[in-house]
Amino acid sequence: MSKADKDKPKRSLNKLSAALPENSLAKLKERVAILRQLTSQGAQVGEEMSRIVADLRAVPAPADEMFVFTPELAQNVTLLRTVFRDCNDIKFRFFKIGGRQSLLVSLDGMTDIRKLENNVLKPLMAITTPTIDFKKLIEEQLAIVAPKIEISANTAIEAVMSGNALIMIDGMREMLSIVTTKHVKRNVSIPALEENIRGPQDAFNETLADNLVLLRRRARDTNIKIRIFEVGERSKTAIALIYSANLVKPGLTEEVERRLRNISVDSILLSKEIEEFLVEHPWTPFPQIESTERPEKIMGAVYEGRVGILVDNTPAAIIVPCTYASIMQAVDDYTIPASVASLVRFSRHVAAFLAIYLPGLYIAIVSFHPGMLPTGLAISLAELRARTPFPSFLEAILMEVLLELFQEAVIRLPKKVASAASMVGAFVIGNTVVQAGLVNPFLVVVTATTAISSYVMPFYSFGLGLRALRIPILFLAAVLGLYGVMLGVLILTVHLCSLRNFGESYLGDMFDVDTFSDWKDKLIRVPQKFMKTRPIQFGAQDRKRAGDS
Structure with missing residues (x-):
């Protein structure tokens, strides 16, 4: 053996588990034990599901019913407990009517317990005769509104989940469903989105x-x-x-x-x-x-x-x-003088046009047709644009993005923070952006006017639709100038006229001579004493309003 071989370090052979302790035999045995335990639990779950299915199929039922109730109360209780398995808010209460075992099934939190005890349980538990007739019971014993006799299992279970009480008596297949619903609800409050000054102050709630x-x-x-x-x-x-x-x-x-x-x-x-x-x-x-x-x-x-x-x-x-005309109507139009209401309503139509086309008109005139502007305004606008590094189209896109982000932030924030965010947004958009030289002040005025115009709409979803159409019009204006804006006007007008809503045209009736009489409550509003007929467009069977001379 050479001296070099003697100087080499000796290598020892060790077990694989020493290098990879997580793969040792003990660990593998532990994992096998866990796997066996999971397999056993899975088998138990399968047996439990099989038992549930067997319980539900213990009684033959029609195709549209999960099961049918029988005169035997114990079997009915088994079926109900199977259906309401793991529903801890479903309460089962056993009591006796005329010496016969009975059951009350109710949904905790949605049932008026006091009403149930006073008007249902007490009269029923006072019965001494074992012979029970549900119809006679309803007529003579129960001081409660609209009790029903049920046979269908689906209807009975749905009644319980709606907050009704279900009463079953041993020896009877029929059940008694009683309306005792009581749940948490919001009181009738003032309108949140459609506020008005002189109109009614109550609005729908969630009930x-x-x-x-x-x-x-x-x-x-x-x-x-x-x-x-x-x-x-x-x-x-x-x-x-x-x-x-x-x-x-x-x-x-x-x-x-x-x-x-x-x-x-x-x-x-x-x-x-x-x-x-x-x-x-x-x-x-x-x-x-x-x-x-x-x-x-x-x-x-x-x-x-x-x-x-x-x-x-x-x-x-x-x-x-x-229709478009009905969307542009507001409750306040009928609580102010007709002349003022007509002016306000006409201004809404103008605002709808500005909300879509004003940024596009700005881009088209500044980029393609500056000669249309008065000389003083054109020179002033040219000086303002000379200070900004971006073309008019990119400036407009930047302002639209900032405006949309600002609007979404104000909507999503809590009310206490939204006011502060409004001030910050107004400062950033109206002052800082101009001082930084990113956009010119005239475009800020155009963007603010566009935003306010969309807020004028009495129907919030319609305002959102107008906001969504500004960007396509901007692209058309940036490519074709005023021709692109006019092309956008034609496309939108044709699209609105083509929309049909339950057989009625969305916008076409505005240009229909046959419905010209409906204009008294469309673009304008005439005084109520002149509205002697109902709108032609909606096809009411009786066009004359009752009470008119």
Whole structure:
């Protein structure tokens, strides 16, 4: 052996687990034990699910029912406990009626316990005869409104989940469903989005029953019909359809109800979800369905021959059909003199035009047609633009981006912080940007005017649609000048005229000679004593307003 070989360090052979302790035999055994435990638990879960399925299928049921109840109370309790498994807010209370075992099923927090005890449990527990007739019981014993005798399991379970109490008696297949709903709700408050000075100060809340009361208070008319049905496979959201039977356009109610019943979705949580299923042109930025939180606006639309829709759990009601003229109307128009209201309404139409086209007109004139400006203004504007490094189009895009960010920030922030953010945004956009030389002051004036014009709109969603159309018009103006702006005007006008909403044109009626008489409440508003007929466009069965000479 050479001296070099002797000087080499000796290498020892060690186990793999010494280098990788996480792969040692002990660790692997521990993981195998955990895997066996998980496998055992999975088998238990499978057995439990099999037992639940077996319990639900213990009694043969029709295809549309999950099961059927039997006269044996113990078996019915098993079925109910299986359905309401892990629903700890479902309460089961056993008691006796005439010596027979009975069960009360209720949803904790949504049931009026005091009303249930005083008007239901006490009279029932005072019965001594074992022979029980539900119909006689309802007529003679229960001092409560609208109890129902149920047989269907689906209907009974849905009643419990809605806050009703369910009473079952041993030996009887029929059940008694009692309306004892009581849950947390918001009181009727003032309108948040549609404020007014002299009009009513109550608005819809999230409870459908309260909203229907607000409508009935305004019209003691038996021709006002209300249909209530459910939409949503899982949520079972209640929806109310409101219309006037002797005024609504023939076929309109049936078409609205058909579209609502054709909605196939798991849950409906917002009225906006209903709107998107009803509209015929989902990609247009213009709102095709009118939304309101004011009861008197619903009733006014109903008496014009239109249809109102209320969705439970949301304060925003829906009106169909919707047109451009109806969107531009506000409650304040009818609480001020007609001459002033006409001027205000005309200014809204002008503001809608400015909200879309004013930045595009600025770009087109400054970049392509500066000769259209007065000499003094053209020289002043040229001096201001000489101080900024960007072309007019990029300046306008920068201001639009800053404006949109500022508006979204103010909307999303809490109210206490929004006021401070408004001051900061106004300072940044109106002062700092100009001093930094990024944009010229005249463009700041144009952008501010455009923003204010979009705020004038009485319908917030319509203002959002106008904001979305400014950027395409800016691009057309930057490429083609005034020709691009006029092209944008033609495209939007044709698009608005092509929109149809439940058979009614969105904008076309504004240029229809046959509906010229409707102009008395479109572009302007005439005094009420001259509005002797209802709008032709909505096709009311009785055009004459009752009470006119």
